[in-house]
Amino acid sequence: MDGVDVLPTYNVQMIFPSLSFIMFQPSNSECSLLPHDHFWIHSKRIVTPEGVISGAVEIRGGNIGSIVKDKDPHEKVLKGHVVDYGEAVVMPGLVDVHVHLDEPGRAEWEGFYTGTRAAAAGGVTTLIDMPLNSFPSTVSEETLRLKVEAAQDKLYVDVGFWGGLVPDNAFNKSALEGLLKAGVLGLKSFMCPSGINDFPMTNASHIKEALSTLADYDRPLLVHSEIQLDFDSTSELKDGVDDPRSYSTYLKTRPPSWEEAAIKELLSIIQDKRTSGHQWAHLHIVHLSDASASLDLIKGAKSSGARLSVETCPHYLAFSAENIPDRDTRFKCAPPIRDAANNQKLWEALMDGHIDMLSSDHSPSVPELKLFDEGDFLRAWGGISSLQVDTLLFSWLALFFLLHGHLVKKYGITLNQLASWWCERPAKLAGQELKGTIMSGKHADLVVWEPDADFVIDESYSIYHKHPLWSLQMLLRLLSESKKETKSIYQPTWDPSYQEKFLATFVRGSLVYSDGKHAPTACGVPILAK
Ligand SMILES: NC(=O)NC(NC(N)=O)C(=O)[O-]
């Protein structure tokens, strides 16, 4: 593993002759709020893989040139423009591998322009788009082309694409290979109905086929791991007793056994492949909610060497079923947010290293589909609009560490853990080795934020893009929930109406967001695998 370069500056082009050309944007002053191609970012807290250092990061041609520690004799290396962020934290930009950007076809739900502006405002520098909720779904070379066309000139951050594995392409090797060759970073499938008509679910045979093809391309398979155990579980609900407007009713319809059954099946597929001596692709379980039997299965498989990773999402960590008000369908997602005991175990799993990474599963719809008037959990759209909430959880975790780390050392969260859950590991899953870490030769994708600044989030806080009121309400709900007493040892005791301030987001060296403003032009690029 490469170390962080803390030596005085050198010319990155001599050491990495090819990297300086990869995805290098043509110089366009409209792409950046900073008119420099070569400059330094100085801070007392730069999060590198080798720890948090006081020093400076050199940005040159969109890449990280060198990293120098303050104590090094660097007077002459900081020649040129220096942006001094003082005590603010400089971290790798977040890489969110689970986002539904819904364009083409459902731009009224979420689109490239609004989604990537929200990302930039929250310090997320790379998004990987899910193949469903747009229309058509991204399941072929042709539909990927439509995606990339729809994204043109709308990206404020870089965006890659997962392709969809569906029954139609699963046994059609040339179609699947066409999709992979066209540049999707991996495939995603559902083991239960997805709620989207042109994205049908896959079974074990489809998944087996895909794992072989993916192994040839060394790209992962991501799976929504729930199997519907009772075909119509809603029929089990008792009329007049189980009110569809009550969250507990919804919770009953998607028990943890659905996640467990899916994960068991997946693990037996990869176990078969291993014993047969075949190559198998990396398997990634998206949005784990059940921290009991499902998690135990994952732990067991990992300890026996399976190529397996798992993500969970901020909403599973932030909320628990007991606190979800009846009729509040904003909290409906699948798998569901479970009870407080599960929430506690999920935290423990994250802290103990059994959960590899975080993602948003940002899955908005138009507000009408959430049926706010009826408040019917069974009929409302399942999906949480959460991209913007990443930033909050991000700071929540960091503040918790910074303010209480000394009290609960055992559970203290470090900036390096945050970088590993949100940046380094997701970048690796998506095959983006040039992203996710502050190291020389990597893309200069950075977020600068003040974890401990006094900053009031109120109605005037404007990082919300597609459905502004809705998202703000969600955020305020989160804030008020976090004030309530719970048994969680992770509950912050500080006043959560004071949050971090995001100062700057750099995407490949371009300052795309700073102090509430976006760069004039959207200069993010579509990321296509080669
Ligand atoms: N069609 C969706 O966006 N589904 C999503 N919905 C959720 N999570 O409730 C998902 O990722 O499964």
Ligand SMILES: [Zn+2]
């Ligand atoms: Zn899903």
Ligand SMILES: [Zn+2]
């Ligand atoms: Zn999703």
